[in-house]
Amino acid sequence: xxxxxxxxxxxxxxxxxxxxxxxxxxxxxxxxxxxxxxxxxxxxxxxxxxxxxxxxxxxxxxxxxxxxxxxxxxxxxxxxxxxxxxxxxxxxxxxxxxxxxxxxxxxxxxxxxxxxxxxxxxxxxxxxxxxxxxxxxxxxxxxxxxxxxxxxxxxxxxxxxxxxxxxxxxxxxxxxxxxxxxxxxxxxxxxxxxxxxxxxxxxxxxxxxxxx
Amino acid sequence: xxxxxxxxxxxxxxxxxxxxxxxxxxxxxxxxxxxxxxxxxxxxxxxxxxxxxxxxxxxxxxxxxxxxxxxxxxxxxxxxxxxxxxxxxxxxxxxxxxxxxxxxxxxxxxxxxxxxxxxxxxxxxxxxxxxxxxxxxxxxxxxxxxxxxxxxxxxxxxxxxxxxxxxxxxxxxxxxxxxxxxxxxxxxxxxxxxxxxxxxxxxxxxxxxxxx
Amino acid sequence: xxxxxxxxxxxxxxxxxxxxxxxxxxxxxxxxxxxxxxxxxxxxxxxxxxxxxxxxxxxxxxxxxxxxxxxxxxxxxxxxxxxxxxxxxxxxxxxxxxxxxxxxxxxxxxxxxxxxxxxxxxxxxxxxxxxxxxxxxxxxxxxxxxxxxxxxxxxxxxxxxxxxxxxxxxxxxxxxxxxxxxxxxxxxxxxxxxxxxxxxxxxxxxxxxxxx
Amino acid sequence: xxxxxxxxxxxxxxxxxxxxxxxxxxxxxxxxxxxxxxxxxxxxxxxxxxxxxxxxxxxxxxxxxxxxxxxxxxxxxxxxxxxxxxxxxxxxxxxxxxxxxxxxxxxxxxxxxxxxxxxxxxxxxxxxxxxxxxxxxxxxxxxxxxxxxxxxxxxxxxxxxxxxxxxxxxxxxxxxxxxxxxxxxxxxxxxxxxxxxxxxxxxxxxxxxxxx
DNA sequence: AATGAATGAGTGTTCATTCAT
DNA sequence: AATGAATGAACACTCATTCAT
Numbered sequence: 027x028x029x030x031x032x033x034x035x036x037x038x039x040x041x042x043x044x045x046x047x048x049x050x051x052x053x054x055x056x057x058x059x060x061x062x063x064x065x066x067x068x069x070x071x072x073x074x075x076x077x078x079x080x081x082x083x084x085x086x087x088x089x090x091x092x093x094x095x096x097x098x099x100x101x102x103x104x105x106x107x108x109x110x111x112x113x114x115x116x117x118x119x120x121x122x123x124x125x126x127x128x129x130x131x132x133x134x135x136x137x138x139x140x141x142x143x144x145x146x147x148x149x150x151x152x153x154x155x156x157x158x159x160x161x162x163x164x165x166x167x168x169x170x171x172x173x174x175x176x177x178x179x180x181x182x183x184x185x186x187x188x189x190x191x192x193x194x195x196x197x198x199x200x201x202x203x204x205x206x207x208x209x210x211x212x213x214x215x216x217x218x219x220x221x222x223x224x225x226x227x228x229x230x231x232x233x234x235x236x237x238x
Numbered sequence: 239x240x241x242x243x244x245x246x247x248x249x250x251x252x253x254x255x256x257x258x259x260x261x262x263x264x265x266x267x268x269x270x271x272x273x274x275x276x277x278x279x280x281x282x283x284x285x286x287x288x289x290x291x292x293x294x295x296x297x298x299x300x301x302x303x304x305x306x307x308x309x310x311x312x313x314x315x316x317x318x319x320x321x322x323x324x325x326x327x328x329x330x331x332x333x334x335x336x337x338x339x340x341x342x343x344x345x346x347x348x349x350x351x352x353x354x355x356x357x358x359x360x361x362x363x364x365x366x367x368x369x370x371x372x373x374x375x376x377x378x379x380x381x382x383x384x385x386x387x388x389x390x391x392x393x394x395x396x397x398x399x400x401x402x403x404x405x406x407x408x409x410x411x412x413x414x415x416x417x418x419x420x421x422x423x424x425x426x427x428x429x430x431x432x433x434x435x436x437x438x439x440x441x442x443x444x445x446x447x448x449x450x
Numbered sequence: 451x452x453x454x455x456x457x458x459x460x461x462x463x464x465x466x467x468x469x470x471x472x473x474x475x476x477x478x479x480x481x482x483x484x485x486x487x488x489x490x491x492x493x494x495x496x497x498x499x500x501x502x503x504x505x506x507x508x509x510x511x512x513x514x515x516x517x518x519x520x521x522x523x524x525x526x527x528x529x530x531x532x533x534x535x536x537x538x539x540x541x542x543x544x545x546x547x548x549x550x551x552x553x554x555x556x557x558x559x560x561x562x563x564x565x566x567x568x569x570x571x572x573x574x575x576x577x578x579x580x581x582x583x584x585x586x587x588x589x590x591x592x593x594x595x596x597x598x599x600x601x602x603x604x605x606x607x608x609x610x611x612x613x614x615x616x617x618x619x620x621x622x623x624x625x626x627x628x629x630x631x632x633x634x635x636x637x638x639x640x641x642x643x644x645x646x647x648x649x650x651x652x653x654x655x656x657x658x659x660x661x662x
Numbered sequence: 663x664x665x666x667x668x669x670x671x672x673x674x675x676x677x678x679x680x681x682x683x684x685x686x687x688x689x690x691x692x693x694x695x696x697x698x699x700x701x702x703x704x705x706x707x708x709x710x711x712x713x714x715x716x717x718x719x720x721x722x723x724x725x726x727x728x729x730x731x732x733x734x735x736x737x738x739x740x741x742x743x744x745x746x747x748x749x750x751x752x753x754x755x756x757x758x759x760x761x762x763x764x765x766x767x768x769x770x771x772x773x774x775x776x777x778x779x780x781x782x783x784x785x786x787x788x789x790x791x792x793x794x795x796x797x798x799x800x801x802x803x804x805x806x807x808x809x810x811x812x813x814x815x816x817x818x819x820x821x822x823x824x825x826x827x828x829x830x831x832x833x834x835x836x837x838x839x840x841x842x843x844x845x846x847x848x849x850x851x852x853x854x855x856x857x858x859x860x861x862x863x864x865x866x867x868x869x870x871x872x873x874x
Numbered sequence: 875a876a877t878g879a880a881t882g883a884g885t886g887t888t889c890a891t892t893c894a895t
Numbered sequence: 896a897a898t899g900a901a902t903g904a905a906c907a908c909t910c911a912t913t914c915a916t
Binding site (some may be wrong): 203230 | 405415442444
């Protein structure tokens with residue numbers, strides 16, 4: 027499972043820890059801005075202002091406007107992966123699967139702006155950056171594939187690899203749906219209820235997949 | 239079930255049938271263009287060229303660039319609705335539900351460019367146009383809610399309205415997922431296989447929703 | 451003696467005669483501007499203003515700022531060649547040579563701004579455009595080579611091809627020198643005197659080249 | 663014959679010998695850089711880097727970017743003058759004139775990058791600095807005027823002051839031409855051949871100037 | 875009804891210069 | 896004396912929109 031190298035966003039600043047600080051400022055400012063007006067309508071001047079410094083300084087830490095979008099997307103996946111890795115106990119029980127779904131959905135709810143942005147703007151990235159992000163997405167799918175496979179025995183249930191792949195995709199997509207369709211869902215669901223019903227629907231779905 | 243009025247895109251041309259013709263030219267040209275470069279990167283000159291006339295003429299049939307996007311989105315939903323209404327036989331059987339899912343998924347597969355565009359660019363519409371499109375989306379959900387409710391009796395199954403709403407959303411989302419995640423799904427699934435497995439997963443899910 | 455194709459400066463305007471008019475406006479405006487502040491310090495907005503229209507219109511007739519410089523340089527050579535070809539009578543007399551020198555020097559004096567610009571800014575052109583301009587320069591040299599060779603017999607004088615080449619270069623350079631060193635020369639010379647003395651110096655030089 | 667004061671380039675550094683060292687670093691770095699991209703396209707950061715220190719340090723030794731250009735031009739003339747003064751023996755023979763021409767042309771050949779730069783970028787200097795450089799140029803002309811006048815008696819030849827001025831200009835210009843027209847001349851001439859033929863052309867020119 | 879030349883506000887990006895450390 | 900992060904005015908260029916023909 028080879029991981030792609032992080033794409034290097036070039037800087038003219040040398041102090042690594044300063045870069046770290048400034049980039050977080052950029053990411054946070056940009057998320058607020060992009061959420062409000064989208065990537066294309068946000069100007070670099072606005073991004074700089076939202077980050078708390080001048081346009082000149084912004085360009086000391088990025089090379090192009092697109093770099094900002096990449097920084098945001100990359101940051102989201104780092105956070106998702108870190109949070110997900112925290113709950114993996116590797117017990118192979120349904121409980122673990124349920125917990126993973128719950129954590130993933132809650133994470134999306136907490137980072138709903140970031141997810142919405144990533145979700146709608148990925149296509150504005152360069153081919154290279156886009157594939158890097160797609161790879162990260164597939165990693166997410168693979169994490170859930172692993173968890174699902176792990177607990178299949180305890181369910182006395184057989185799913186082919188392909189079916190596991192579909193199931194994992196299901197989770198990832200329905201999670202994202204909470205972000206990009208919140209305008210529709212929140213009319214009738216809180217995140218707690220959404221997690222509960224989606225989990226029930228999903229589990230009864232895979233448990234009885236081969237019954238008829 | 240109040241339907242919003244179609245938003246009027248102003249024209250300086252009087253001949254209604256000419257408007258119809260020109261707008262279809264615009265939509266078809268724009269879809270190809272937006273698919274390739276996205277709404278923001280496409281220029282009005284390019285849109286005019288893709289439609290087959292001059293920039294001046296384009297502006298005889300729209301008022302702003304955003305109108306083009308609205309025209310495209312609106313057109314897609316009209317087509318979806320029309321196609322879906324063709325298969326509704328109102329028999330209240332699972333067969334009908336299956337058929338509806340199948341038709342909807344196949345339709346998305348056939349109009350994958352249009353769906354991808356709509357899906358990624360909706361947020362670029364004005365508030366007003368966006369809500370109009372959201373309304374159309376909800377109509378879609380409602381259609382599936384209706385079909386699901388209709389065949390529940392024959393399944394000796396009880397789902398609350400809220401659960402039906404979630405189930406209908408599920409279908410709509412997984413259908414769209416075929417468009418916006420095709421890059422991942424097509425590695426292992428054809429549309430036929432996707433329809434089959436998604437249908438199985440969905441049906442076993444709702445059939446056993448309240449078991450445990 | 452193959453002539454390079456003119457480099458095409460792309461336009462979005464279709465009306466050829468309009469292009470002609472606008473380009474002359476651009477050239478005239480730019481010459482005044484470049485004379486005053488040089489190519490690099492002149493902004494595209496200033497060029498547009500000097501040409502008499504808006505920045506947007508300027509860019510309908512050029513693609514990059516460098517195109518303006520190329521247009522200017524190209525225009526100068528066209529004019530030089532046209533004027534020089536008018537006096538060529540092909541009689542093979544010293545009179546013709548003297549007349550050619552005179553016309554060339556006077557032409558430079560009349561177009562002194564244009565020559566100064568071309569002379570100082572050529573290096574700012576792209577490789578391609580620069581070589582095109584260099585080629586035009588060599589054409590000039592070749593014209594004078596031809597005239598010199600033509601009248602050598604009547605002078606009962608032998609010069610090798612190489613020496614003729616040097617002599618032709620001499621004329622071209624001393625002509626340009628009137629433009630780029632006018633600040634020094636005009637202190638003691640009028641153009642008429644300059645032509646007279648330069649011609650004398652040159653002719654006595656080549657007439658006695660092989661004496662000692 | 664008043665010589666202008668050297669223009670003072672302000673420094674915040676006190677140590678005079680350090681200033682000397684740093685300025686030479688700046689000049690050498692800048693010459694390489696300007697040769698490659700011209701004055702305007704070279705950035706101060708690049709100049710600093712080429713000089714071997716940071717942008718901050720560069721600005722300890724200059725006040726504006728233009729100062730760098732002035733430093734380079736000034737340095738060239740200092741070098742030319744120094745080298746030319748080395749060969750002046752004041753014998754009043756044609757041999758001395760020939761030697762001076764030779765040394766001057768060879769010097770240009772050795773410092774061809776510097777001359778090309780000076781020649782093309784002088785116009786980018788401030789009025790003040792430009793006139794200082796022009797003065798240096800006139801000094802060069804005067805040096806050759808002196809040498810020519812000196813050896814006229816031995817040639818039994820009369821030239822007016824004005825004609826001597828033209829002749830001196832001739833030498834200076836044809837020397838520079840080796841730098842700024844090398845692209846054309848080097849196709850047929852080595853520097854040795856160029857010196858030889860130019861000298862012959864020049865001497866036979868002035869020797870027979872008043873014959874007919 | 876159709877054209878396309880004209881417009882100019884707005885965009886991403888650069889870079890000379892400053893100044894706190 | 897040296898550093899390099901910060902600044903923001905300035906630049907080349909784009910593009911949605913208008914309007915005279």
